[in-house]
Amino acid sequence: MKFNYTLSVVPEERYFAVEIRIYDWEQAEVSLYMPVWTPGSYLVREFSRLVQGFRAMDGQGVILPWQKVSKNQWRVKAAPVVIVNYLVFANDLTVRTNHVDLTHGYCNGAATFMTIPGYEGEATALKIILPHSDWRVATALVPEQEHCYLVPNYHTLVDSPIEMGIHTRVDFMAAGRPHSFVVWGEGNYEIDRIVADTIKIVETTCQFWGDIPYDRYLFLLHLSTTGNGGLEHQNCCSLNYNPLGFRREGYFRFMNLVAHEFFHTWNVKRLLPKEFREIDYNRENYTTLLWFAEGITSYYDQLIPLRSGIYDAKHFLKILGDNITRYFHTPGRWEQTLADASFDAWIKLYRPDANSQNSQISYYLKGDLVAMLLDLQLRSQYQSSLDQLLRLAWAECRDRGYTEADIFALVERLSSKNLVRWLDLVLHTVAELDFNYCLHPFGLHLVASDSSAQVPSLGMTVKAVMVGRSCNLWKQKVPPRWLALTQGTS
Ligand SMILES: [Zn+2]
Numbered sequence: 001m002k003f004n005y006t007l008s009v010v011p012e013e014r015y016f017a018v019e020i021r022i023y024d025w026e027q028a029e030v031s032l033y034m035p036v037w038t039p040g041s042y043l044v045r046e047f048s049r050l051v052q053g054f055r056a057m058d059g060q061g062v063i064l065p066w067q068k069v070s071k072n073q074w075r076v077k078a079a080p081v082v083i084v085n086y087l088v089f090a091n092d093l094t095v096r097t098n099h100v101d102l103t104h105g106y107c108n109g110a111a112t113f114m115t116i117p118g119y120e121g122e123a124t125a126l127k128i129i130l131p132h133s134d135w136r137v138a139t140a141l142v143p144e145q146e147h148c149y150l151v152p153n154y155h156t157l158v159d160s161p162i163e164m165g166i167h168t169r170v171d172f173m174a175a176g177r178p179h180s181f182v183v184w185g186e187g188n189y190e191i192d193r194i195v196a197d198t199i200k201i202v203e204t205t206c207q208f209w210g211d212i213p214y215d216r217y218l219f220l221l222h223l224s225t226t227g228n229g230g231l232e233h234q235n236c237c238s239l240n241y242n243p244l245g246f247r248r249e250g251y252f253r254f255m256n257l258v259a260h261e262f263f264h265t266w267n268v269k270r271l272l273p274k275e276f277r278e279i280d281y282n283r284e285n286y287t288t289l290l291w292f293a294e295g296i297t298s299y300y301d302q303l304i305p306l307r308s309g310i311y312d313a314k315h316f317l318k319i320l321g322d323n324i325t326r327y328f329h330t331p332g333r334w335e336q337t338l339a340d341a342s343f344d345a346w347i348k349l350y351r352p353d354a355n356s357q358n359s360q361i362s363y364y365l366k367g368d369l370v371a372m373l374l375d376l377q378l379r380s381q382y383q384s385s386l387d388q389l390l391r392l393a394w395a396e397c398r399d400r401g402y403t404e405a406d407i408f409a410l411v412e413r414l415s416s417k418n419l420v421r422w423l424d425l426v427l428h429t430v431a432e433l434d435f436n437y438c439l440h441p442f443g444l445h446l447v448a449s450d451s452s453a454q455v456p457s458l459g460m461t462v463k464a465v466m467v468g469r470s471c472n473l474w475k476q477k478v479p480p481r482w483l484a485l486t487q488g489t490s
Helices: 154-158 191-209 248-263 290-307 313-328 338-343 365-382 386-397 404-414 417-428 435-442 450-454 464-470 480-486
Strands: 002-010 015-023 029-033 051-058 066-070 073-077 082-089 104-107 124-129 136-139 143-145 148-151 162-165 168-174 177-184 217-223 229-232 236-241
Touching: 051 066, 073 082, 124 154, 136 217, 148 154, 162 177, 168 191, 177 191, 191 248, 191 290, 191 386, 217 248, 229 248, 236 248, 248 290, 248 313, 290 313, 290 338, 290 365, 290 386, 313 365, 338 365, 338 417, 365 386, 365 404, 365 417, 365 435, 386 404, 404 417
Parallel strands: 002 124, 177 217, 217 236
Antiparallel strands: 002 015, 015 082, 029 073, 051 082, 066 073, 104 162, 124 148, 136 162, 143 148, 168 177, 229 236
């Protein structure tokens, strides 16, 4: 049996049209299903709700009967050749969904392509039909010929978003490998500056890991006022950013996003929790380890631009101060442990409500701060570092999937049982983080600003940005030792 896909864009009606051709099928029926979620974004999104016009026929064009057997599964009475066609409505511009308009089509595999249960590991092919001759394709899939791609397995199809249309593209070399930056939309960005700083991030990150696990890499950027964020993939990432957000600190935040998604090329795409080794696209895939995958990545998305010279230590400390302020303004840190925050991402972090601030803590935010405290203790007490821990994990756990026990064992090898006990405590209890204990050896001390101490509070958060402005917990100058730390000398 073999099967292949054809993807067409219908810009006027905001649809993708998909055809799946299955050859040499020998069973009486064939099932097809749509994933309910896409890896890297831990929410059941029910992509099948956007499917319409499903139909099936044999090689002679004779209609084949079919029935829906669950919310995301279709069963077709089969013939040796089965041709399935359907439409996907594409009107949601985020990094994990589909969007089509008159200027482009952005396709995420999980939200677009059905597959056959049990055949996710089979090689297949994808042909793309563009509506206009001036449209171009940008994807990490490797072309066999123009607009035709050999796809080694379904997971690669899911993990290779496709940008089709009119866009700005810059190809460049970094760390000895070809990279591309593709931008859809207009904004106040300067592509030359973005590319120059991306080269720095790529080279610093590749040097950090000491290993480059891809042949070429693609940065996809959508400029949009909705859906701000990023999504990591094996050999590319999707970014969605405010079109007018590239000035002053907004530009640094954009480079944090670039650094974050690129760091994931190692941490989570290849160095991944054991639960993500075998993805089940039909339901939630639970793990307690997102503090490692996302929290540590968040810590390094601040460190890598610093080490690359994109901003200085003062700005780095301001980010840390803002993060600690946000942490102290989240009462939910007394309700939910870091491990539980990871496990319940599907129903908590990705589904915020009016009470979220009181009932949960972000594994990005607390994970980032725990990563910093772990790093500080490794450096001050054991002449080691989080850098070393990650490189050790990469050497020993790459591709096989790690457990919490694996991480604890690695931490113990670089330090002692005491630090493992501390880590266990901060992951599985709501004990308060002791910042000053860990900062003290570096000449840093956490103090609440005077304005924060004097202004009465109703305990209400009206707007996150206002909370950030009202508090400035950092009042210390940067000591030489901290500079050594942030410049990555370990
Ligand atoms: Zn992330």
